[in-house]
Structures are given as structure tokens and as C-alpha cells.
Amino acid sequence: MREDRPTLLASLIARDERTQEEVVAGFEQCARDHGEDTSLSLRTLRRWMLGDVRTKPRPTQRRVARIYWGHSMDELLAPAPSGSPSVQVERRTGTASAEVEPVRVTTPGAIDADVDPPAPPEDSQHTLERQVAMSTRRAVRFTTFAEARNAGPEAIAQLGEEIGGLASDYIREPIANIMGDLVQAQDAVFSLLEGRQRAADRVELYMLAGVVSGLLAKASHDLGKAHDAMTQARTMYVCADNADHPGLRVWARGLQSLIAYWAGRPQEAVRYAQAGTMILEGGRGTVAAWLPSLEARALAQLGNTAEARSALRRAYNSREAVMPDELDRIGGLLTFPQAKQHYYAAGALVSIEGGDDEAAGEAVSALELYEDSDPLERSFSDIAGARAELALARVHVGEIEGAREALAPMLGLDPTLRIGGIITSAERVHHALRDPRFVDSVLASALRDEIEAFCQVSASALSR
Numbered sequence: 001m002r003e004d005r006p007t008l009l010a011s012l013i014a015r016d017e018r019t020q021e022e023v024v025a026g027f028e029q030c031a032r033d034h035g036e037d038t039s040l041s042l043r044t045l046r047r048w049m050l051g052d053v054r055t056k057p058r059p060t061q062r063r064v065a066r067i068y069w070g071h072s073m074d075e076l077l078a079p080a081p082s083g084s085p086s087v088q089v090e091r092r093t094g095t096a097s098a099e100v101e102p103v104r105v106t107t108p109g110a111i112d113a114d115v116d117p118p119a120p121p122e123d124s125q126h127t128l129e130r131q132v133a134m135s136t137r138r139a140v141r142f143t144t145f146a147e148a149r150n151a152g153p154e155a156i157a158q159l160g161e162e163i164g165g166l167a168s169d170y171i172r173e174p175i176a177n178i179m180g181d182l183v184q185a186q187d188a189v190f191s192l193l194e195g196r197q198r199a200a201d202r203v204e205l206y207m208l209a210g211v212v213s214g215l216l217a218k219a220s221h222d223l224g225k226a227h228d229a230m231t232q233a234r235t236m237y238v239c240a241d242n243a244d245h246p247g248l249r250v251w252a253r254g255l256q257s258l259i260a261y262w263a264g265r266p267q268e269a270v271r272y273a274q275a276g277t278m279i280l281e282g283g284r285g286t287v288a289a290w291l292p293s294l295e296a297r298a299l300a301q302l303g304n305t306a307e308a309r310s311a312l313r314r315a316y317n318s319r320e321a322v323m324p325d326e327l328d329r330i331g332g333l334l335t336f337p338q339a340k341q342h343y344y345a346a347g348a349l350v351s352i353e354g355g356d357d358e359a360a361g362e363a364v365s366a367l368e369l370y371e372d373s374d375p376l377e378r379s380f381s382d383i384a385g386a387r388a389e390l391a392l393a394r395v396h397v398g399e400i401e402g403a404r405e406a407l408a409p410m411l412g413l414d415p416t417l418r419i420g421g422i423i424t425s426a427e428r429v430h431h432a433l434r435d436p437r438f439v440d441s442v443l444a445s446a447l448r449d450e451i452e453a454f455c456q457v458s459a460s461a462l463s464r
Contacts, residue, residue, distance in 0.1 A: 005079035010049040012069055012076075020045060030068045036060045037152035041162050041188075043181045051077050060154055156204050159188060163212050168332035171379035174416035175219050175459055182219060186212045203243050210239035210248045211334065217255055218333060222381075222419035223459065226263040233259060247327050250276045250287050251334065257294045261301075262421050269298035285325030286336035289318040293336070293344035300351035308348050315341060331377070339369035340382050346389035356393040363390035363406075380417055384410040388425035395432040400443040403429065407447070411454045418458040426451050 006014070013023055020042060027040045038060035047053060057065070062073040069076060163185050169178055189209040197205065217232035233255045240248030253276030261269035273295035280288060296311035319341060327334040346362035349355035366386040370378050387410045391403040407429065410422065430451040438444035 005082070007049055007051045007077055008071060008080040009069065009076040011080040013045075013049060027064060027068050031060070031064045034064065034067060036064050037154050038064055039155045039158050041159075041181075042184065043162060043165070044158075048077060051079075053077060058154060058158065061158075153201060156192075156201055156208070159185070159192075160204070160208055163189075163208050163215075164330045164332075166215060166332075167211065167330050167334050168376065170215060170218070170333045171381070172376070174414070175222055175419065176416055179219060182212060182216050186216060206239045206243035207245050207248065210236045210243060210245065210252070211330070213239060214248075214251060214255055215333060217259070221259045221262065222421065224420045226259055229259045230256065246279065246281050247283055247285055247287060247325055250280050250283060250291065251327060252276075253279070254287060254290050254294055257291075257298070261294065261298050262424055266298040266301040270295055270302070273298065283325065284321055284323040285328050286319075286322055287325075287327065289315050289322060289341055290336040292318060293341055293348075296348040297344055297351070300348040300355075305352050308352060312345055312348060315345070337369075337373075337377065339366045339373065339386075340379070342366035342369065343382050343386040343389065346386060346393070350389050350393050350396070356396045360390055360393040363387070363393065380413070381419055381422055384413060384417075384422045385425055388422070388429055391429050392425075392432055395429060395435075398437065400433075400438065400441060400447065403433075404443065404447050404450075407451075411450055413454075415457040416459055418454070420458075423455050423458050426455055430455075 013020065016023060018026070024040050024042050024045055027045075031038050031040075038058060040061065048057075057073055065071075065073050065076060162181075166178055166182055166185060186209070189205055189212060193202070193205050193209060213232050213236040217229045217236060220226075220232055221229035233252055236255065237249060237252035240252055253272050257269045257272035257276065260266070260272060273291050276287075276291045277295075280291065292311045292315040296308045296315060299308035299311055319338065324335075342362045343366040346359045346366065349359035349362060352359075363386045367383065367390070370383050370386070387406050391406040394400075394403040394406060407426075410426070413422070430448055433444045433448050433451075
């Protein structure tokens with residue numbers, strides 16, 4: 001277990017007079033000055049400061065970090081030594097200086113030494129070596145300009161890791177925790193695309209732009225901004241087209257179907273899901289099971305029972321043929337796990353006359369699968385949604401106590417997690433509880449009060 005002391009990097013930055021954004025900008029300037037093709041996001045810097053490193057930093061990042069902060073990456077990520085001197089990071093060179101005692105710094109190709117080491121003799125050999133090093137760095141910068149590229153493969157790969165991390169974090173974190181990172185990531189990709197890159201790098205950037213635009217579409221939807229969500233989803237589709245990525249195109253159509261469904265436009269939701277199916281092109285990723293599941297919920301809401309059940313069968317048949325694709329490997333919000341499929345089936349069946357028992361069974365299956373899954377793969381919103389569908393099915397058959405039991409964990413969610421879909425699901429249960437059958441039910445009245453209190457404070461309200 002890591003010690004409670006802050007990392008050395010956190011100690012260095014705490015004593016730096018610059019903002020963390022300025023530290024990141026300085027790191028990237030240091031990389032450019034030394035001819036290194038790498039980048040650093042604010043999110044990654046904060047993880048480094050916490051020592052929360054899922055994957056080992058890239059060699060280029062480690063080299064620049066040594067130059068910039070004067071310590072190896074292993075030293076930076078380790079707890080700060082007891083009684084370590086107060087340190088500041090210089091703005092342009094990336095070396096370190098001490099306020100009280102000398103600090104050890106490292107220069108490229110040299111062994112750690114104290115600050116202000118004896119200056120080497122300024123002989124002709126030393127001068128030539130310095131000039132060669134300077135000219136080499138200048139040549140690297142010119143080559144970058146001559147190739148008209150504003151990002152190389154390694155920088156793009158780093159950006160991809162950041163966006164992939166956001167896709168995974170999305171299903172577990174409050175929107176407020178990641179919205180800033182999503183906006184920054186989208187801006188970073190768009191800024192790169194406004195420049196020029198090699199064709200292969202440009203395709204990769206469009207794919208990343210599509211993913212992060214999809215995440216922002218979902219975030220806008222979860223905050224109750226349906227128009228903004230649709231705009232971001234359309235941007236996702238354009239990016240998918242430019243990347244020539246069938247899976248992303250399909251995912252964009254599915255996202256549009258999702259937005260329309262929760263906005264109360266089920267017929268539009270059906271059209272988007274069917275449009276996605278038409279361009280699926282034999283894809284075998286989990287998105288192939290997502291589209292008919294989306295269609296089934298919307299059809300059931302329209303009262304098309306036979307077509308809804310047909311769509312559910314297609315969803316289960318697609319599940320049997322699933323072969324994970326690139327989007328599934330990214331995971332998080334970009335995949336459609338078995339548990340989520342049961343939740344969607346419950347949402348369809350609870351809207352079908354006589355489907356309440358089946359809906360309850362599907363909801364219980366979803367909750368059990370989520371309970372048994374890796375905590376990193378548990379979606380708080382889908383778990384809450386499954387609980388709401390279970391509660392709704394129980395209200396339909398008059399089991400108010402069972403409905404309250406199903407809904408209780410959802411009603412205890414922190415306000416920052418009460419996104420649009422969860423609020424709407426709770427309101428559907430509230431509406432069902434207003435059935436004349438329950439006019440004299442004390443339990444129904446109490447549960448309505450709990451739901452009303454829950455819906456008064458939402459994530460969208462907190463964001464205003």
C-alpha cells in the first residue's frame with residue numbers, strides 16, 4: 001500500500017507558483033524544445049500527482065519529466081522524502097531549484113548532480129557538442145514544420161488513452177467530475193484536426209473526435225439538454241464518416257435513438273435505431289445487440305407489442321453472435337454488456353400489457369449480473385434504471401412494498417448522480433403510483449413523497 005505522504009510530484013507542484021494548467025503547458029513546451037513527440041493532459045498530471053498510474057508513462061513522457069522536474073518518473077510518483085526541501089519548478093527550462101538546500105537535477109545524458117555544479121571547461125570540444133545538440137533540436141522542429149503535422153503518433157496515442165479513460169469513468173463518475181476533461185479533450189482533438197497531419201493520423205484523430213463527441217452528447221443528454229445532445233451526436237456521426245468507421249456511425253445512430261427515447265419521442269427513437277441497423281454492415285460488436293434493444297423499448301412505448309417482442313428476439317440473437325470490436329475494447333460507455341441488455345428488456349416489457357412478470361425477471365437478472373461484475377464495469381445509471389423498471393413492474397401488479405424495496409437504493413443516490421434518465425425513471429414510477437387503486441394507500445403516498453423529494457435535487461439542477 002502506498003504511503004500517506006504526497007508524491008514528490010505533488011510536493012513540487014504545490015510549491016510551484018503556476019497553475020496546474022500552466023505546468024502542463026510548460027511540460028509540453030519542454031517536450032517541443034527537446035524534440036520529443038509527447039503531450040500531457042491535466043487529467044494525467046493529476047493522476048501522476050496522486051500516484052494513480054494505471055499504465056506506465058510512455059518513454060517520451062518519462063524523458064521529458066526527468067528534464068522538466070529534474071527527477072526520474074519513479075521518484076516523482078513515489079512519496080516525497082521526509083523533510084524534503086521546498087522546491088519550485090522553473091517555467092521554461094523544466095529544471096528544479098531549491099529555496100533552502102540544493103536539489104538534485106538531471107540534464108539529458110548526465111548523472112544526477114547538485115545544483116550549481118562546477119562549470120565544465122568551455123573548450124572547443126564542449127562548444128561543438130553544444131552547437132550540435134542545439135542544431136539537432138532546431139532540425140527536429142523544422143522537420144515538424146516541413147511535414148505540416150501538429151501531432152505525431154505517440155501524442156495521438158496518449159490522447160486516445162485519455163479519451164478511453166473518460167469512456168470508462170463515465171459510467172461510474174458524476175458528470176461534474178469529468179465534464180471539464182471531456183470538453184478539454186474534444187477541444188484538443190478539434191484543434192489538432194484544424195491543422196494538418198498524415199492521412200493515417202488524421203483518420204485516428206477523427207475516430208477520437210467521434211468518441212469524445214459521443215461522450216459529450218451523452219453528458220448533454222444526462223443534464224437535460226436534448227438539443228445540445230443531438231448536436232453533439234450529429235458531430236459524432238460526421239467524425240465517424242470522416243474516419244470511415246462503421247461502428248462509430250452505428251453508435252451515433254444508437255445515441256440519437258437513446259436521446260429521442262428519453263425526450264419522449266419514441267417514434268423518432270425507432271427511426272434512428274432502424275437507421276443504425278441499416279448501416280451495421282454485418283458488425284458483430286455489442287452495438288449489434290444495442291440497436292434492437294433500443295428499438296424494442298421505443299416500440300413498446302408506442303404500443304407495438306408484436307414488433308417490440310420481435311426486436312427483443314433480434315437483440316438476443318445478436319448477443320449470441322457478438323464478437324467484441326474496437327469500441328468494446330475501449331469499454332465503459334462504448335460497450336453494451338449483457339446486464340445492460342436485461343435492463344433494456346425490462347424497460348420494453350414493463351410497457352407491454354401483461355409483461356410485468358417478465359419485466360421484473362429481466363430487471364432482477366440485470367441487477368444480479370451487475371452485482372457479480374467487476375466494480376469498474378458497474379454503471380450507476382443502468383443499475384438505477386433497472387431498479388426503477390423493477391419497481392414499476394411491481395407497482396403495476398400492486399406490490400407497493402416490493403416497489404419501495406427495489407427503489408430504495410436509487411432514492412439514496414447522491415444528487416450529483418441523479419442524471420436525466422434516472423429522474424425520468426423515478427417520475428414514471430411516481431405516475432404509476434397515482435393510479436386510482438392506490439388513492440387510499442399510505443405506502444403509495446409515502447413512496448410518492450420520497451420520489452418527489454428525490455427529483456427536486458438533480459444533477460442538471462446542480463449544474464445551473
